[in-house]
Amino acid sequence: MPTMRVLHLSDLHYGAGDDEAIERGAPVLVDRFDPELVIASGDLSHRGRQDQLARASAFLRGLGPPVLAIPGNHDIPYTFPARFTRAFREFERQWETTEPTFSSPTLHVIGLNSVRPWRHQSGGIRGAQLARAQERLRAAREGAFRVAVLHHHLISAPWRSRKKPVARRNHVLVELVHAGADLILAGHIHQAAVSERREFEISTGGERGVVVSIAAGLGQPRPKRHGEARGVHVYEIDDACLRVHTFAWHRTDWGLTAERRFPRGREPLFSEPA
DSSP: OOOEEEEEEOOOOBTSSOHHHHHHHHHHHHHHHOOSEEEEESOOBSSOOHHHHHHHHHHHHTTSSOEEEEOOTTSSOSSTTHHHHSTTHHHHHHHSOSSOEEEOSSEEEEEOOOOOTTOSSOOOOOHHHHHHHHHHHHTSOTTOEEEEEOSSOSSOOSSOOOOOOOTTHHHHHHHHHHTTOSEEEEOSSSSOEEEEHHHHSOOOSOOOOOEEEEOOBSSOOOTTOTTOOBEEEEEEEOSSEEEEEEEEEETTEEEEEEEEEEEOSSSOOOOOOO
């Protein structure tokens, strides 16, 4: 199949400050890579207010390509009782659903809502959600690259973070892998991390390649927080492998900080000849 590209943004935090940097930065990568899809893995707004979600949605839709957006823990009302009585009303007003699906002949992406109003930082995926996710992933067209997206992370970055991963993360990860996900995306920690299953799981031979990827935040990093970055991932997918390009924002433009290549299918990448 021809190479396809996906742009992965996370944690825009519209309304937290310096929104202009977001609006300057993301269109540059869209023009450069012409992605088939833009994925926004939560925390589009800073306090879940109607104006913040509306501005974030208008910005994302204005990029041009289709957008798959899911909520983060900052995309629900910050105050009581709205946080519990109408947690996802404004998000659904903008995006219709908290668990969207994008499907094309070559790409199949499902969103999962990991936000729980009674948990400010940590999130969870219920058993019924996982069961539906399995059905949705298996509905992909033959040969399509399958992606699952949630907000709360399943792997951690090197810097310490008080933010908790999704509850029962081992169970969630195993279920998504067994359902056929080729790539599992998240955000939440404002730090980038990428790993392939054979880097954290004992290999017995014949495992299908699965990559877990966390995007750094696109919004304003908090100046007193160590270990927060402003960055994005661009994924390039072809028949043989998945390439992950990590970009970090440097003053007025993007800098490519890392490129990783992972195998698709059940065989590892061949070593380059000496």
